[in-house]
Amino acid sequence: MTAPPLLEARGIRRxxxxxxxxxxxxxxxxxxxxxxxxxxxxAGKSTLVKILSGADRPDEGEILLAGExxxxxxxxxxxxxxxxxxxxxxxxxxxxxxxxxxxxxxxxMRPGLLGWLGFVDRSAMQRRAAEQFADLGVRLRSAxxxxxxxxxxxxxxVAIARAAMWANRVIFMDEPTAALGVVQTGRVLxxxxxxxxxxxxxxxxxxxxxxxxxxxxxxxVLRLGRxxxxxxxxxASVERLVAAMTSGSAEAARTPA
Amino acid sequence: xxxxxxxxxxxxxxxxxxxxxxxxLLGGGWIFILLLALIAIFAVLRPAQFGSSYNLSxxxxxxxxxxxxxxxxxFVIIAxxxxxxxxxxxxxxxxxxxxxxxxxxxASGSTYGTTSGxxxxxxxxxxxxxxxxxxxxxxxxxxxxxxxxxALIVTLGTFGMALGFAxxxxxxxxxxxxxxxxxxxxxxxxxxxxxxxxxxxxxxxxLGGVVxxxxxxxxxxxxxxxxxxxxxxxGIDVRARLIAIYTLSGxxxxxxxxxxxxxxxxxxxxxxxxxxxxxxxxxxxxxxxLFGGIGSIAGTVVGVFIPIVLLNGFVxxxxxxxxxxxxxxxxxxxxxxxxxxxxxxxxxx
Ligand SMILES: Nc1ncnc2c1ncn2[C@@H]1O[C@H](COP(=O)(O)OP(=O)(O)O)[C@@H](O)[C@H]1O
Ligand SMILES: [Mg+2]
Numbered sequence: 001m002t003a004p005p006l007l008e009a010r011g012i013r014r015x016x017x018x019x020x021x022x023x024x025x026x027x028x029x030x031x032x033x034x035x036x037x038x039x040x041x042x043a044g045k046s047t048l049v050k051i052l053s054g055a056d057r058p059d060e061g062e063i064l065l066a067g068e069x070x071x072x073x074x075x076x077x078x079x080x081x082x083x084x085x086x087x088x089x090x091x092x093x094x095x096x097x098x099x100x101x102x103x104x105x106x107x108x109m110r111p112g113l114l115g116w117l118g119f120v121d122r123s124a125m126q127r128r129a130a131e132q133f134a135d136l137g138v139r140l141r142s143a144x145x146x147x148x149x150x151x152x153x154x155x156x157x158v159a160i161a162r163a164a165m166w167a168n169r170v171i172f173m174d175e176p177t178a179a180l181g182v183v184q185t186g187r188v189l190x191x192x193x194x195x196x197x198x199x200x201x202x203x204x205x206x207x208x209x210x211x212x213x214x215x216x217x218x219x220x221v222l223r224l225g226r227x228x229x230x231x232x233x234x235x236a237s238v239e240r241l242v243a244a245m246t247s248g249s250a251e252a253a254r255t256p257a
Numbered sequence: 258x259x260x261x262x263x264x265x266x267x268x269x270x271x272x273x274x275x276x277x278x279x280x281x282l283l284g285g286g287w288i289f290i291l292l293l294a295l296i297a298i299f300a301v302l303r304p305a306q307f308g309s310s311y312n313l314s315x316x317x318x319x320x321x322x323x324x325x326x327x328x329x330x331x332f333v334i335i336a337x338x339x340x341x342x343x344x345x346x347x348x349x350x351x352x353x354x355x356x357x358x359x360x361x362x363x364a365s366g367s368t369y370g371t372t373s374g375x376x377x378x379x380x381x382x383x384x385x386x387x388x389x390x391x392x393x394x395x396x397x398x399x400x401x402x403x404x405x406x407x408a409l410i411v412t413l414g415t416f417g418m419a420l421g422f423a424x425x426x427x428x429x430x431x432x433x434x435x436x437x438x439x440x441x442x443x444x445x446x447x448x449x450x451x452x453x454x455x456x457x458x459x460x461x462x463x464l465g466g467v468v469x470x471x472x473x474x475x476x477x478x479x480x481x482x483x484x485x486x487x488x489x490x491x492g493i494d495v496r497a498r499l500i501a502i503y504t505l506s507g508x509x510x511x512x513x514x515x516x517x518x519x520x521x522x523x524x525x526x527x528x529x530x531x532x533x534x535x536x537x538x539x540x541x542x543x544x545x546x547l548f549g550g551i552g553s554i555a556g557t558v559v560g561v562f563i564p565i566v567l568l569n570g571f572v573x574x575x576x577x578x579x580x581x582x583x584x585x586x587x588x589x590x591x592x593x594x595x596x597x598x599x600x601x602x603x604x605x606x
Contacts, residue, residue: 076492091490093483095550104480105491107473118472148600 004067006031006201007052007083007170012061014047014225021047022058023225029170029201029218034192036204036212039222040245045205048222049172052203053085054078065169084167086159086176094148098140098158099129101147102165136161136194153184157191170201177211189215209238223248288542288592289559292566299570306573314452316562316569321458322520323535324561325513328465329506330536331557333408335469336499337482337549338401340506341412343513344532345420346393350514351524352423354386355432362436371522374436382439382518386511393419394507398500416533423526431524444519454516461512466554478502482549535564538589546596563588 005028014022022044029035039045050056052063054072063070065081072078075085092101108124109115129143138157140150147155156176163171173192177185192215196202206212212219219236221229221244228248231240299307306312326343333340361381362372372378393415400411446453469475477498480488489495517525543560545552568581 075490079492087490091484091487093480093487093550095483095546096479100476100480104476104487105493107476109473118474120471120473120476 005029005064006066008064009048009052010062010064012048012051012058012063014044014051014056014058020225022051022061024061025222025225026227027052027220029203031169031201032196032199033217034196034202034204034215036206036216036219037222038206038209038212038219038241038245043222043245044225045222046174049085049174049203049205052078052170053083053172055085079166082167082169083172084163084170085172085174086156086163087174092147092155092159092162095146097144097146098133098150099126099143101158102129102132102162104162106166132161132165136164136191138191151184153180153187156180156184156188160188160191160195164195164198164200168200170203171195172203172205174205175207176204177206177208185211209241212241213238221245221248287595288544288556288563288588291588292559292563295563295566295570299566299573303570303573307570312569312573314455316565317455317458318452318520319569320561320565321452321454322513322516323532323539323565324458324558325461325509325516326532327536327539327557327561328461328554329509330540331465331543331545331552331554332469332478332502333506334537334540334545334547335482335549335552336478336502337485338408338499338502339412339537339547340397340503341409341533342393342397342415342419343506343510343536344529345416345423346390346507346510347514347517347532348524348526348529349393349419349423350386350389350511351518352426352432352526353389354382354511354514355435355518355524356426357385358382358436358439359432359434362434370434371437371440372434375438378436379439379443382436383515386514387508388511390507390509390511390514391504392507394504394510395500397507398503401503402496402499412533420526420530427524427526429526431526433523435518435522439515439519440522443516444522454520457512457516461509462554462558469554474498474501479550482551484550538564538585541596542589542592544592544596546600547593548600 008026008028010026012022012025012027013020025044025048027037027048037045037048047056051058052072054075054077057073063072065083070081072081072083078084093104096104103125108121108128110119110121115121126143132138133140133143136157138154138161140154140158147158150158160171160173160176176192177188180188189211192202192204196217204212204216213233213236216233218233219231219241220227221231221241223245226248229244326347330340330343358374358378358381359372361378362374397408397412397415400406400414401408404411443453443457448456469478477488477493480491480493481495481498481502485495488498517529521528539560540552540557541547541560542563543553543556543558545556564581564585567584568578571578571581571584
């Protein structure tokens with residue numbers, strides 16, 4: 001038995017010229033689970049994530065958030081609904097400190113007249129950033145040095161911590177550990193679990209099958225723009241995932257969700 | 258049900274370590290130490306001339322106009338832009354404001370000397386100067402932010418246009434009659450013994466520092482310069498910020514225009530072609546990165562004074578003043594080189 005989906009996509013179609021990037025794709029993710037979205041190159045994963053995070057619009061199909069139909073017109077609309085994306089290229093300001101990046105575009109203002117005049121409350125932001133990092137088990141050399149002086153893993157952790165700070169429902173991550181070494185990958189995966197344990201739905205795109213099996217609670221497989229299989233992590237294996245990705249094999253597709 | 262390992266819930270000491278403080282001092286503060294060293298050397302070698310209150314106050318007056326322009330340039334460069342038009346926008350604003358003040362004083366266009374215009378006329382001139390500066394700044398901002406033309410080209414274009422229009426309006430000759438009130442009370446005036454021009458520059462720098470370092474607008478200036486795409490994705494209205502930043506720079510050129518007219522009792526069409534390079538080098542000397550995202554007003558203040566103190570010291574010591582140009586150029590190259598070394602060191606880890 002699975003939890004009711006928090007975010008669900010039904011029959012999504014998206015065409016680029018003659019290319020059917022998504023050809024009636026379904027997808028669902030529940031609160032408090034890590035759902036891995038896997039598929040061969042060109043299967044439509046990035047396109048689907050863009051549509052579900054408001055960065056692109058489908059030609060057909062519907063999107064439901066907590067059972068209600070929603071129109072994700074823009075990333076801002078999605079963000080307001082509690083949906084965020086951790087971009088592959090991080091989208092952090094390298095010269096700014098981690099706490100400033102956490103609050104970028106959503107600065108905490110001083111109370112009263114000073115706030116009205118546009119003064120930011122640096123110490124409040126530092127305090128809340130330190131709490132956020134501590135809650136998620138992110139350990140930085142210092143919360144005040146610029147992002148560019150942090151390691152790749154720490155930067156990715158800041159990006160994820162920022163998403164978790166502002167998105168309370170769904171976070172998409174496209175290859176969050178692609179550029180990281182073993183130790184740092186371990187830390188980022190732990191962080192992803194922490195985010196999940198807050199009750200947020202995490203959607204993870206990854207090409208690394210052992211990693212997917214290690215961290216995901218559920219796995220959905222996309223092939224040629226359609227969902228061809230769904231697995232609970234316990235019943236999946238690298239062989240079955242690869243089979244579903246490459247042939248959309250009936251054996252995999254029949255596996256109960 | 259989760260078997261996730263909870264890492265220790267702690268962040269390491271957040272206060273800057275002694276090593277970090279030294280690094281900051283040597284990284285960002287070396288140019289300040291250089292300025293202090295220069296002042297100390299000249300003061301020791303020629304205490305009577307260099308250290309005299311007259312000389313020090315002349316130094317400050319010489320720096321005042323450049324500092325006001327450089328405050329605007331600091332915002333622009335931190336936002337990863339550049340403003341080559343500041344000097345000729347100053348010229349344009351001084352011409353429009355001087356013409357308006359002349360007209361309001363009821364004197365004819367070719368009058369020499371000063372007019373009897375009072376504070377009302379000066380105020381009207383100031384408003385015209387500010388609006389003229391803001392206009393060219395807004396043109397720069399819109400072309401950079403909306404038309405997405407590189408700032409170097411946009412401001413090179415407005416550099417020429419502002420100067421050209423200023424010359425068209427006056428047939429290329431300066432307006433040489435300005436209100437006596439302006440010249441006496443602002444240009445040569447003092448308040449509590451401090452030249453009014455210096456007070457204006459100090460107030461501008463202080464206000465600029467507060468806005469840049471303490472307000473949300475300031476944070477966004479750094480963010481836009483550090484990673485424009487990240488700023489946009491975070492919901493910051495990058496276009497509006499860029500337009501505001503260039504408009505601020507233009508408006509400050511309007512302030513500087515009034516200061517210049519007050520000081521020289523005439524407009525100075527031919528005198529500001531190099532202001533852009535002077536402000537850019539002051540800003541960069543002050544530790545602001547040409548790549549954007551890093552910088553401070555305090556640094557710019559130091560950067561403005563380096564060439565002025567050098568020139569003054571060389572003149573007093575009897576060294577040909579041409580050496581000042583050489584020395585300033587060398588310090589500038591050194592400053593950019595150090596900036597790049599710091600950046601590379603940081604990115605390595
Ligand atoms: N903006 C676009 N314009 C044209 N074709 C696109 C565009 N985005 C994606 N596609 C095509 O759609 C298909 C799915 O791409 P994508 O969603 O990136 O797959 P994945 O992320 O699974 O590798 C590919 O064939 C790709 O070339
Ligand atoms: Mg992709």
